[in-house]
Amino acid sequence: MHEIRSMPATPSAGHSILSSPPTYDGIGVDEYIQWEVAIDNIFLLCRMCERRKNKNAISVLTDNASIWWDNLC
Numbered sequence: 757m758h759e760i761r762s763m764p765a766t767p768s769a770g771h772s773i774l775s776s777p778p779t780y781d782g783i784g785v786d787e788y789i790q791w792e793v794a795i796d797n798i799f800l801l802c803r804m805c806e807r808r809k810n811k812n813a814i815s816v817l818t819d820n821a822s823i824w825w826d827n828l829c
Contacts, residue, residue, distance in 0.1 A: 782818075782820030782822070782824060
């Protein structure tokens with residue numbers, strides 16, 4: 757089972773502005789659901805537009821998940 761990792765608390769270039777968003781690597785249905793719930797819970801605490809939420813969520817996709825996004829665009 758893959759574990760969901762958190763990004764560093766200090767954002768760097770190209771990373772999310774959220775304090776510690778979990779990353780998702782694109783492997784595992786259960787891991788995706790856990791990631792989505794965690795991201796949704798973070799967004800409940802943040803006041804930002806949908807476009808910015810999407811941008812932040814996309815910024816923490818890694819490995820296969822980031823490839824999926826690149827292929828959708």
